[in-house]
Amino acid sequence: MKVRRVAPRSRVWLSRARLAPFLPLAAALALWAESLRRVELGSMTDLGLVSVLPVDYFLALALLTLGFFGALMGSREGERLPAAYAVALVAVLHATPAILYGTLRYPWAWKHVGIVDYVQRHGAVDPGIEQLTAYHDWPGFFSLGALVTEATGEQNALAIASWAPPFFELLFLAVVVLLARTFSGSRRVVWTTAWLFLVGNWVGQDYFAPQALAFFLYLLILAIGLRWFGRRANTVSLPRPLRPRSLAVVLRRADGARRRSQPGHRVGLAALVVLASAAIVSSHQLTPLVLILAIAALARLRVVALPGLTLLLVVMTVAWIAFMARPFLEGNLYWIVDSIGSPSGNAQETLVNLEDASSGLAFVSNVDRALSAAIMVLAALGAVRRIRRGKLDVTALVLAAVPAALLFATSYGGEILFRIYFFALPFIALLGARAFFPSDRATDRLLPGIAAGCACALLLAASCIAYYGKERVHRFSDDEVSASLWLHTWAPAGSLIVSGSFDWPWAWKNYERYEYFAIDTEPASMRRRATREPVRLLEALMREHRRPGAFVVLTRSQEAQIDATGIMREGTLQRMERALERDSDFAAVYRGPHASIFRIAAETVR
Amino acid sequence: MTRDTRLPPVAIGLALAAGGAHFYAAPSFLRVGVVLLFLTVGPGLALVGLLHVQDSLEELLLVVGVSLVLDLLVAESLVLGSAFSPDTCMPMLMAIAIGGALAHVMLVPEAEP
Numbered sequence: 013m014k015v016r017r018v019a020p021r022s023r024v025w026l027s028r029a030r031l032a033p034f035l036p037l038a039a040a041l042a043l044w045a046e047s048l049r050r051v052e053l054g055s056m057t058d059l060g061l062v063s064v065l066p067v068d069y070f071l072a073l074a075l076l077t078l079g080f081f082g083a084l085m086g087s088r089e090g091e092r093l094p095a096a097y098a099v100a101l102v103a104v105l106h107a108t109p110a111i112l113y114g115t116l117r118y119p120w121a122w123k124h125v126g127i128v129d130y131v132q133r134h135g136a137v138d139p140g141i142e143q144l145t146a147y148h149d150w151p152g153f154f155s156l157g158a159l160v161t162e163a164t165g166e167q168n169a170l171a172i173a174s175w176a177p178p179f180f181e182l183l184f185l186a187v188v189v190l191l192a193r194t195f196s197g198s199r200r201v202v203w204t205t206a207w208l209f210l211v212g213n214w215v216g217q218d219y220f221a222p223q224a225l226a227f228f229l230y231l232l233i234l235a236i237g238l239r240w241f242g243r244r245a246n247t248v249s250l251p252r253p254l255r256p257r258s259l260a261v262v263l264r265r266a267d268g269a270r271r272r273s274q275p276g277h278r279v280g281l282a283a284l285v286v287l288a289s290a291a292i293v294s295s296h297q298l299t300p301l302v303l304i305l306a307i308a309a310l311a312r313l314r315v316v317a318l319p320g321l322t323l324l325l326v327v328m329t330v331a332w333i334a335f336m337a338r339p340f341l342e343g344n345l346y347w348i349v350d351s352i353g354s355p356s357g358n359a360q361e362t363l364v365n366l367e368d369a370s371s372g373l374a375f376v377s378n379v380d381r382a383l384s385a386a387i388m389v390l391a392a393l394g395a396v397r398r399i400r401r402g403k404l405d406v407t408a409l410v411l412a413a414v415p416a417a418l419l420f421a422t423s424y425g426g427e428i429l430f431r432i433y434f435f436a437l438p439f440i441a442l443l444g445a446r447a448f449f450p451s452d453r454a455t456d457r458l459l460p461g462i463a464a465g466c467a468c469a470l471l472l473a474a475s476c477i478a479y480y481g482k483e484r485v486h487r488f489s490d491d492e493v494s495a496s497l498w499l500h501t502w503a504p505a506g507s508l509i510v511s512g513s514f515d516w517p518w519a520w521k522n523y524e525r526y527e528y529f530a531i532d533t534e535p536a537s538m539r540r541r542a543t544r545e546p547v548r549l550l551e552a553l554m555r556e557h558r559r560p561g562a563f564v565v566l567t568r569s570q571e572a573q574i575d576a577t578g579i580m581r582e583g584t585l586q587r588m589e590r591a592l593e594r595d596s597d598f599a600a601v602y603r604g605p606h607a608s609i610f611r612i613a614a615e616t617v618r
Numbered sequence: 619m620t621r622d623t624r625l626p627p628v629a630i631g632l633a634l635a636a637g638g639a640h641f642y643a644a645p646s647f648l649r650v651g652v653v654l655l656f657l658t659v660g661p662g663l664a665l666v667g668l669l670h671v672q673d674s675l676e677e678l679l680l681v682v683g684v685s686l687v688l689d690l691l692v693a694e695s696l697v698l699g700s701a702f703s704p705d706t707c708m709p710m711l712m713a714i715a716i717g718g719a720l721a722h723v724m725l726v727p728e729a730e731p
Binding site: 131135136137152153158160162164166183190228235236277281284287288290291294295 | 636640643646649650653654657665668669670675676678679680682683684686687688689690691692693694696697698699700701702703704707708
């Protein structure tokens with residue numbers, strides 16, 4: 013007799029219950045996939061990608077936020093559900109440009125592909141090279157890029173670089189979760205930290221660049237230090253009443269739970285810390301400084317016991333600069349020295365001059381400033397709520413504050429505020445999560461979760477504007493890439509390549525054979541001349557640089573950059589293009605809908 | 619089979635697969651997938667196994683961190699010596715992965731039955 017097997021009702025119910033929390037996730041991913049099919053990139057305004065993304069895309073983000081906080085406030089424990097939502101958020105935010113564009117975004121990523129190309133062709137770097145010297149003096153990341161490119165059989169690093177943002181964001185997400193677990197045993201705190209980190213990370217430091225890898229290693233070193241070499245608790249219970257002297261006593265006595273491990277394992281982890289530090293020191297200029305400051309602060313507070321690491325980091329960094337990066341130092345010492353001790357000047361260099369900017373860029377810049385400020389206000393609120401509960405998150409506060417010291421050291425080419433924010437963000441996010449969940453104890457109250465969900469939804473909307481807001485400049489059409497490929501393939505070695513700005517796919521192939529020049533980086537007098545008499549200016553430049561040939565490349569992305577920032581009068585590049593078309597000394601050698609290349613022969617300017 | 623005993627064969631298998639895909643020019647999609655996977659986790663897989671980390675996320679991050687750091691340092695040392703070539707880097711990284719896996723097998727005591 014056959015017996016029909018029937019699944020127990022409870023198991024069916026259980027499986028439905030298990031699947032239900034994933035439904036918003038599945039719906040969000042379906043909406044996202046559908047939305048990508050209807051994007052018209054050509055209609056993008058100076059609000060960037062946001063201006064062409066369909067409503068479905070934003071509904072997908074809303075569903076992800078709803079599902080994530082629903083999962084976090086639900087009765088089910090475990091990490092898989094919030095992790096799945098967080099990974100989906102990374103995909104939706106950071107894989108979208110790679111899927112839609114089909115070309116590498118960010119002009120500076122193309123330069124990095126160019127350094128990898130140099131290593132591929134030469135098997136070496138040239139520390140004394142005239143252009144892009146810093147990359148040859150800190151070649152760690154580019155060596156890795158060349159290895160990955162060659163070993164996978166790719167001709168160049170373009171395909172790998174296009175997918176770098178989601179890859180690095182996943183690494184950041186994982187290490188931020190690990191760090192947050194070091195500070196709190198509450199999954200709500202841990203995952204709200206991760207979510208806040210993702211929505212607050214609008215600064216675009218996740219692309220194919222040394223800082224992305226160095227940032228991951230920086231956070232990993234901190235996680236190893238705090239989890240395996242921790243001496244004291246990261247949080248101290250405050251005495252009542254709170255007095256500075258009694259607080260000092262508490263800080264001295266606070267004991268942390270050090271992980272039980274065999275000495276051999278700790279030696280292995282210490283070796284990993286040293287190797288990761290070496291990778292950072294040889295790859296990036298700024299991250300070693302932040303790492304030294306962070307490790308020194310943690311050692312001073314006796315939070316971690318890694319004796320000698322600060323000294324070792326200082327020795328490694330100084331030795332690298334003295335022996336390996338001397339050409340860069342010699343060529344840039346003047347502005348490095350100028351930057352030291354002028355925090356307001358360094359900060360000012362980062363900020364866009366909104367007086368000259370287009371209304372779209374001004375709006376985007378205001379949104380990104382408001383987003384950063386809002387997350388910092390949340391962090392301050394979280395710290396205050398913790399203090400009111402008698403807890404002081406010493407380590408998180410220190411690690412959030414330490415990067416600000418860089419403001420006294422360097423302008424970092426006008427990027428220092430972005431970098432400080434980026435280094436502080438994991439710890440700002442952790443403190444921000446405390447604004448909603450000041451205690452580690454589980455509670456049945458839904459209000460904190462609803463508040464966190466609403467706040468994160470607002471921040472996510474702002475993040476889309478801040479992160480995608482400059483895509484009209486950062487994205488390159490197939491035509492712009494074709495023009496660049498033509499130029500880097502056919503321009504004779506030694507040619508001068510002049511552009512309106514550096515916002516085009518430049519220096520990514522055979523880059524050392526050319527000299528690059530962008531008019532918008534020159535003094536105001538030259539920029540004005542570019543507007544009034546472009547042909548005479550270009551001829552003068554070519555005479556001055558004594559090159560065998562010269563090319564002028566004008567693209568849509570350069571126009572977008574110049575018109576948005578207002579650094580030159582609106583329409584300057586279009587007028588320049590028309591003037592070059594009329595001038596018999598220049599010949600149009602490439603014409604496309606989004607790019608034009610003109611050539612002037614050496615005999616013309618003699 | 620415990621996680622500790624599973625890691626060495628996985629590390630060795632991945633190293634050999636990546637070496638094969640690279641040196642024998644496997645079809646593009648296969649080569650990209652296998653080599654990327656090896657470079658992202660291969661060298662770290664066997665070495666981190668020696669630390670007996672219990673937390674899965676911590677172990678994963680250490681595996682990826684060690685792998686990327688070793689890839690970078692090996693490639694960079696060859697670049698600085700003006701001798702970079704993937705045909706030199708890959709065998710060095712495969713040797714690290716296989717050597718780590720063998721050390722793992724020799725150093726980790728067998729579990730009680």
